């Protein structure tokens with residue numbers, strides 16, 4: 001892997017990086033929990049967004065993370081997208097018109113469809129002038145710590161600037177302004193100037209950045225950041241991405257997907273590939289079948305909430321539930337009793353009448369009568385509407401068939417789904433480094449399975465003639481799971497396109513068991529894992545069965561998530577994993593969750609690994625960029641909670657913390673910059689296929705680059721080299737740090753003892769910062785060694801042996817005598 005120095009402005013000579021993909025999502029989805037229907041009316045179905053008057057992806061601007069959490073707890077269906085604005089946070093939610101109105105009534109700022117953009121630059125300017133004129137008089141000068149300063153290109157070679165700086169003053173009154181030049185030997189302010197945004201999360205100040213990268217015309221060499229509190233710092237601007245890649249060979253073929261594919265097609269496709277390439281691939285059948293694309297059948301009677309009830313079949317619709325019928329009759333006689341009769345699969349309720357012959361049966365009475373009849377109870381269960389007491393009078397109704405409401409063609413199986421993984425490699429005996437690429441944990445993210453399929457096709461169809469592909473297939477053990485959520489995926493294709501979760505219904509018997517709630521059922525598979533989970537008290541998941549981030553009844557309750565874990569246990573040679581989601585354009589790694597109180601994170605990765613991740617990200621994201629120019633923002637690269645939010649119980653944390661698998665997350669679908677409006681525009685879950693195709697192609701590039709990173713790891717025999725650098729000295733102390741020529745951890749001692757893997761380890765100075773500075777109060781002999789992520793030790797030193805071949809150097813304090 002390249003030894004790129006990326007934009008981190010630190011003292012580490014080299015930053016490295018690897019990628020990870022986690023998933024983060026914050027999405028709650030369900031219908032606003034247990035809505036008390038207004039005016040006692042029942043709530044209409046949430047229809048696909050393609051239907052008129054259906055749901056839409058709308059923007060909501062909230063002041064802070066607390067408000068996001070509130071939306072979460074209300075069960076609002078949020079996208080995996082969160083954009084910091086200068087005055088709050090923009091999230092996107094899938095809402096019906098009624099739900100949007102409910103939120104507005106509760107004071108939420110629900111705006112238009114996602115193509116709208118607010119002019120927050122104007123807000124920034126207003127804020128700046130207001131605060132600056134009010135009091136430029138802060139008493140204490142703050143200290144600015146530059147984190148990253150980079151320029152990069154994206155589509156159409158448009159250039160962008162991204163800067164991250166941390167102020168020692170964490171209050172909201174502190175305003176930072178960035179000024180940059182327009183190239184070598186130009187005036188320091190010739191490039192432009194802009195106010196920075198204050199990035200906070202879970203109530204904590206993180207750092208300042210631009211809310212989105214700034215479009216610029218010339219590549220700057222330096223940027224100066226000044227604070228309203230007096231602090232100032234000038235740093236060089238590095239180039240982000242654009243690592244030179246070897247062009248593919250003349251024979252290289254790509255572009256194998258030409259339409260969105262449902263899970264049945266995708267699974268058929270990889271099965272067919274395994275048949276065509278039996279020497280270098282095979283299908284692994286996963287042990288846990290899904291619950292299946294199937295539902296109980298239901299029918300609902302009534303229009304006002306108090307007089308409404310619904311019935312739910314005992315058998316799945318596909319297994320007889322759809323054949324059940326219910327009729328509500330009004331007897332011609334007065335003072336007739338309520339009675340129930342069953343003939344075959346037809347249930348007839350003869351409603352009670354009063355002395356005048358009018359119907360006198362309430363919803364509650366009908367429900368009780370149905371549930372009390374053993375012949376009926378064998379067929380179905382009756383319920384009042386969303387917990388209503390059911391005091392309203394029921395109306396007669398003609399024979400009504402129950403339905404599971406599933407619309408996929410009969411060619412789509414209703415049985416439990418056999419999930420499959422395509423295993424690619426010349427030597428598939430566990431001796432090669434394993435890489436696990438998985439897609440579509442979330443059903444509605446239609447581009448992601450295409451990405452996995454495209455990667456598989458490229459590997460298999462280029463094997464014979466492309467030497468670079470042969471190296472990957474010959475030296476790695478590659479596991480591709482194109483759809484982790486086949487049932488939900490099918491549902492998203494045929495029934496409700498905004499479906500995120502799987503299809504398992506844990507709402508039966510609750511106030512959300514009625515048919516109109518059905519698009520909110522299911523478990524968020526990427527919240528169902530065991531590390532940093534909702535059940536452990538971590539943030540970003542829900543216990544509500546209708547929430548978009550419903551964690552399930554327990555950790556690993558779902559067959560889909562259990563299958564992922566099974567695979568990594570079954571094949572312990574798996575060392576890398578990539579969890580591909582949509583949308584927003586992110587590249588992330590663990591940790592991926594925190595407890596909201598105190599923002600208590602799962603442990604961060606060590607400094608050497610973090611540097612390896614950054615280095616790998618340069619390689620992987622340069623490959624993504626190579627397809628059509630898309631530059632994933634440096635500000636959307638990093639540990640999940642640093643750039644997005646907490647995602648309790650996600651799969652990347654599971655793989656990393658439980659098995660040491662480097663678990664990365666992609667969010668495909670980067671915002672597209674509109675040069676006319678000068679705004680970034682979100683692409684959504686299911687862009688038109690022309691855009692979806694490009695996203696699949698560029699992130700298949702990224703997946704191939706992950707394999708290159710894994711191969712470099714498996715081949716890595718290079719021993720790291722390190723340097724001790726004294727950075728400050730006074731009469732009574734000296735300060736130093738270390739740098740390494742590749743991502744590596746440095747272990748050191750200050751007491752003259754032999755350094756081992758239990759000695760102090762060089763850490764980062766802080767989030768997104770370079771190496772820490774170490775201070776000694778007297779002249780000290782420092783002993784140390786470096787070790788890279790593949791385990792190669794500097795100078796072939798044996799930390800657990802007895803040799804003295806560690807590094808050593810004396811750090812002198814000035815005027816020592």
Ligand SMILES: [Zn+2]
Nearest residue numbers: 080442581582
């Ligand atoms: Zn997702």
